[in-house]
Amino acid sequence: MFQFGPTMPVMTSIQPSATQPSAISSSAVEWHAALDEHPARLASMRSYSAVAKGDLDEWLTVYAPDALLEDPVGPSMFDEEGTGHRGHEGIAAFWRLAIEPIDSFRFVIRDSFANGSTCANVGTIHTAFADGGSTYTDLVMVYTVDAEGLVTSMRAFWEPERTMATYAAGS
Numbered sequence: 544m545f546q547f548g549p550t551m552p553v554m555t556s557i558q559p560s561a562t563q564p565s566a567i568s569s570s571a572v573e574w575h576a577a578l579d580e581h582p583a584r585l586a587s588m589r590s591y592s593a594v595a596k597g598d599l600d601e602w603l604t605v606y607a608p609d610a611l612l613e614d615p616v617g618p619s620m621f622d623e624e625g626t627g628h629r630g631h632e633g634i635a636a637f638w639r640l641a642i643e644p645i646d647s648f649r650f651v652i653r654d655s656f657a658n659g660s661t662c663a664n665v666g667t668i669h670t671a672f673a674d675g676g677s678t679y680t681d682l683v684m685v686y687t688v689d690a691e692g693l694v695t696s697m698r699a700f701w702e703p704e705r706t707m708a709t710y711a712a713g714s
Contacts, residue, residue, distance in 0.1 A: 564578055564580075564585075564588055566580075566585045566588035566589050566592070567588045567591070567592050568589075568592040568596070569591070569592040569595035569596050571595035571596075571647065571648060571649045571650065572588065572591045572592055572595055572649075572650045572652070573649075573650065573651045573652065574588065574652050575651070575652060575653050575654075576652050576653060576654045576655035576664065576665075577654075577655050577656075577657065579657070581657035581662055582660070582688050582692040583657055583660060583661050583662035583686045583687060583688045583692075583694075584655055584657050584662045584664075584686075585692065586605055586686055586688050586692055586693070586694050587652075587655075587662060587664055587684065587686045587694075589601075589604075589605045590602060590605045590686070590694065590697070591650045591652070593605060594642060594648055594650075595647075595648050595649070595650060597642075597643075599635060599638050599642075599643075602634075602638065603631050603634065603635065605693065605694055606631065606634055606693060606694045606697075607689055607691075607693040607694060607695045608630060608631055609629065609630055609695070610629070610630065610631075610634065610693070610694050610695050610696065610697070611627045611628070611629050611695070611696050611697075612627055612628045612629075612633070612634050612637055612696075612697045613625075613627040613628075613696075613697070613698045613699065614628075614637065614641070614697065614698075614699040615682075615699050615700065615701045615702070615703065616698050616699065616700055619703055620703060621637060621640055621641045622637075644672075645670050645671070645672065646671045646672050646673045647670075647671045648668060648669070648670055648671075649668070649669040649671075650666060650667075650668055650669075651666050651667045651668075651669070652664050652665070652666040653665050653666050653667070654666075660687050660688050660689070661685060661686065661687045661688075662685070662686050663683055663684070663685045663686075664683070664684045664685075664686070665682075665683050666681075666682065666684070667679055667680065667681050667682070668680045668682065672713070674712075674713045675712070675713015675714055676710060676711060676712050676713045677710070677711050677713075678706050678707065678709050678710050678711075679706070679709040680701050680705075680706040680709075681701065681705070682699055682700055682701035683699075683700045683701075684697065684698070684699045684700075685697070685698045685699075685700070
């Protein structure tokens, strides 16, 4: 977080919130952003918690039946055509490909901007593999919800090459 002084920005440390929002049900999700109960923000918190707990069924309850998930946006190793994963079936297929093989996730959300039916969260995801290896992904995740608070679109903006450059082998 930056604080602007008379001549230049000064980096300040991000302090953990004294209490986590009630929508977060996993200790592997750190929330250092706005705490208001915006529907898209709450849905994002529930999504991160379900992933951190490895609970596909819970994760799918966050998404509308016809939701579109793009993670990352554009062509990638998870989506060669870059068209995203549509509906619960497509989102579950993404889970099996990209989430299920991971040993653990840790989400650190540093900021969140909400307006209308959408929020954009800025954060880092720490991914640990069963062999002890790990990566860090800096990204922006944009959630749009319907009137019931279900995610209709999730777009994650990150660069696979930058993530792979952070790979650290296990011991």
